[in-house]
Amino acid sequence: QVQLQESGPGLVxxxxxxxxxxxxxxxxxxxxxxxxIRQPPGKGLEWIGYIYYSGSTNYNPSLxxxxxxxxxxxxxxxxxxxxxxxxxxxxxxxxxxxxGIAVAGAYYGMDVWGQGTTVTVSS
Amino acid sequence: SYVLTQPPSVSVAPGQTxxxxxxxxxxxxxxxxxxxxxxGQAPVLVVYDDSDRPSGxxxxxxxxxxxxxxxxxxxxxxxxxxxxxxxxxxxxxSDHQGVxxxxxxLTVL
Numbered sequence: 001q002v003q004l005q006e007s008g009p010g011l012v013x014x015x016x017x018x019x020x021x022x023x024x025x026x027x028x029x030x031x032x033x034x035x036x037i038r039q040p041p042g043k044g045l046e047w048i049g050y051i052y053y054s055g056s057t058n059y060n061p062s063l064x065x066x067x068x069x070x071x072x073x074x075x076x077x078x079x080x081x082x083x084x085x086x087x088x089x090x091x092x093x094x095x096x097x098x099x100g101i102a103v104a105g106a107y108y109g110m111d112v113w114g115q116g117t118t119v120t121v122s123s
Numbered sequence: 124s125y126v127l128t129q130p131p132s133v134s135v136a137p138g139q140t141x142x143x144x145x146x147x148x149x150x151x152x153x154x155x156x157x158x159x160x161x162x163g164q165a166p167v168l169v170v171y172d173d174s175d176r177p178s179g180x181x182x183x184x185x186x187x188x189x190x191x192x193x194x195x196x197x198x199x200x201x202x203x204x205x206x207x208x209x210x211x212x213x214x215x216x217s218d219h220q221g222v223x224x225x226x227x228x229l230t231v232l
Contacts, residue, residue, distance in 0.1 A: 035221065037166075045158075045166065045209055047221030058220060061124060094165055101213045109156030109171035109211065116165050 002027035004095050004114035012089075012121050018082040022095030022114060029053050029076045033098040035110060036069060036080045038091040046091075050098065051078055085121045092116040125214040127224035134230045141197040143227045145210030148191060153212045155193040157186060160226075161206045169208075170195060197229070205231045 008020035022034065036048040049059035051069045059067045063082070071078040082089060096110035128146040135141040145155060155173050158166035168177050170186040173193065183198045197204055210224040 037221075037223075044207075044226040045160075045211075045223045047211075047223060050221065058218060060220060061217075096166075101219050102215065107154035107156075107172060107213050109158070109168045109177075110166075111168050111171070111177055113165040113167070 002097065002112050004097065004112055006093060006095050006114045006117040008117060008119070010118055010120060012085055012119060013123050014086055014121055015084055018080070018085050018089060018119055018121075020080045020093055020095075020117065020119070022078050022080075024076045024078075024097075029071065029073055029078065033101050034069075034071065034078045035096045035098060037094045037096060037110075038089075039094070039116075040088075040091045048080065048082075048093075050101075087121050090119065090121045092118050124217060124220070125212065125222050127210055127212065127222055129208075129210060129224040129227045131225070132228045132230065134232055135197075135200050136232045137200055137202060139200055141200050141204070141229055143195045143197075143208050143210075143229065145193040145195070145224050146191055147193070147212070150191055150193050150212070151189045153188075153215065155186065155188050156211045157184075157195045158209045158211065159204075159206045160209065166209065200229075200231055202231050205229055 005023045030053045035050040066083045068081040094116045095114045097112040098110045099108040157170040160166040169184045173188040174186040185196045209226045213219045
């Protein structure tokens with residue numbers, strides 16, 4: 001059974017770069033789309049972006065200038081970097097798997113999620 | 124960018140049917156996914172591609188999608204169904220970016 005685990009600092013200073021890693025266990029990172037999603041306290045879900053195992057990416061336009069998602073297939077991990085953070089970036093950050101997006105015309109939901117990690121931006 | 128609109132809250136008595144809507148421009152042409160999120164937990168996919176259920180999701184959860192509205196229907200509602208529910212699409216009109224609805228709090232009376 002595939003499991004995802006987010007890791008990274010729980011506290012980041014304003015203007016610095018938030019860095020998180022998602023480790024995939026119990027399965028391969030290949031042939032899937034891997035997303036980052038965040039949820040500010042008391043608010044809804046916000047999609048940050050995804051990376052295909054081959055390395056192609058797609059980002060939320062509202063965050064695109066600050067976001068980089070990368071993949072390391074040898075470690076079965078993918079990562080998120082969000083630069084120039086402010087208090088508005090304080091949230092629970094989730095990683096999630098999607099079996100396919102527009103694959104032969106098929107669209108799938110995100111079927112496996114990590115437990116989430118809380119990141120607070122504060123000096 | 125594409126916008127999905129959900130009612131903030133829906134209330135239903137145990138044993139009754141809950142319907143949670145997700146509105147979007149011509150959403151019937153898109154594939155809609157639904158997630159259940161209980162407090163302090165990660166979201167769980169309950170319906171994908173409008174009306175399919177992942178393994179392990181009860182048949183009480185069903186979905187439909189037509190015109191400008193997608194609907195998640197929960198039959199024979201139980202106390203354990205109380206949660207936030209989010210709809211989501213991969214928006215083909217914007218290079219398949221992910222879009223979530225604002226979420227609906229389902230209260231079981």
